[in-house]
Amino acid sequence: MSSADLLSRALDGDIAMVHQRFVEAMETRLPSLELATKERYFAVLSILVGKLEDPAKNLRDVLVEMMAEASRHIMEEMSAAKS
Secondary structure: OOHHHHHHHHHHHHHHHHHHHHHHHHHHHHHHOOHHHHHHHHHHHHHHHHHHOOOOOOHHHHHHHHHHHHHHHHHHHHHHHHO
């Protein structure tokens, strides 16, 4: 196995570990979130997952599209946080 393969496998494991930490962190936060925040989070997460499920889209395209589509929800959350 090449060093690039070993590095790739190590990164796969690191990504899986951080993903699990993310899931656990959000599960801890969800009960205390306000309903409007939950709705915005769900909207952004749903958009992201839908794009990631499309095998024709590369990660760069997903991120570019997400920046455009999620910006409204992010601004709403930032505005709500100031109130």
